[in-house]
Amino acid sequence: MTGDLFSPQCPTRTLLDRIGTKWMSMAVKVLAETGELRFTDLRRRMPGVSQKMLSVTLQNLVADGLAARRVEDTVPPRVHYRLTELGESLEVPLAALREWAEANVAEIVQARGRST
Amino acid sequence: MTGDLFSPQCPTRTLLDRIGTKWMSMAVKVLAETGELRFTDLRRRMPGVSQKMLSVTLQNLVADGLAARRVEDTVPPRVHYRLTELGESLEVPLAALREWAEANVAEIVQARGRST
DNA sequence: TGACCTGGTCACCTTTGGTTACCGAGGGAG
């Protein structure tokens, strides 16, 4: 039922809201490109993200079943993240959106310039 | 240059942030489905949106060159919005993302349930 | 002893999203 998409209660809508989150798509991209990564490495590859926002983002990914968390029981503990199959399947439409953005960003920046 | 995507200044990133905005994708969908719509009709088709958020969203769409605004000089004035070609091209990857969400929402809701 | 490392969390502040009230000019009901 596509019509439900318009209901505020529609879970698809809440899902899209979460995917649209600032760091979500970036984390998915990085994980899709690199496979399994540790928290700190992940952070290094996502310039501008704070520890808190990265951990919140990762918690959301894990809660949604898009990523898996694995703790190595060393001291200090090392925490690894990787995409699940579901997460990898999300990367496909997400990549399409990124490609669209890269292809059209020039035109849009131009449009913004005109409107200011 | 894809590498730039990781720079906080990367315009593609700011573009994706804006596309990810709560009402943006919904407005694009509605406009893509219906063609030209007036402000109030648009609002009726987007349950939950407030006047302010709709007008902000539309201003952004217009500023980015994704939608066009046409004012009919009656009293009260009627304002029509429609997607530009650019906006219609965005609908393609956006629809793909929606389809992914609809296809996988059940699995994700389930995952959320497990983690609570 | 004490500085360091990792993956967080906590308290706090700032920016955004969202709600409600209101406007302005003409038309129609009374």
Place this chain on the structure above:
DNA sequence: CTCCCTCGGTAACCAAAGGTGACCAGGTCA
């Protein structure tokens, strides 16, 4: 003539999300 309705939008205000810096545990290395 008066009063309220229409329509698209703005202004003032409040709640929620995003973001920052400090701090923690607890074993290791000097």
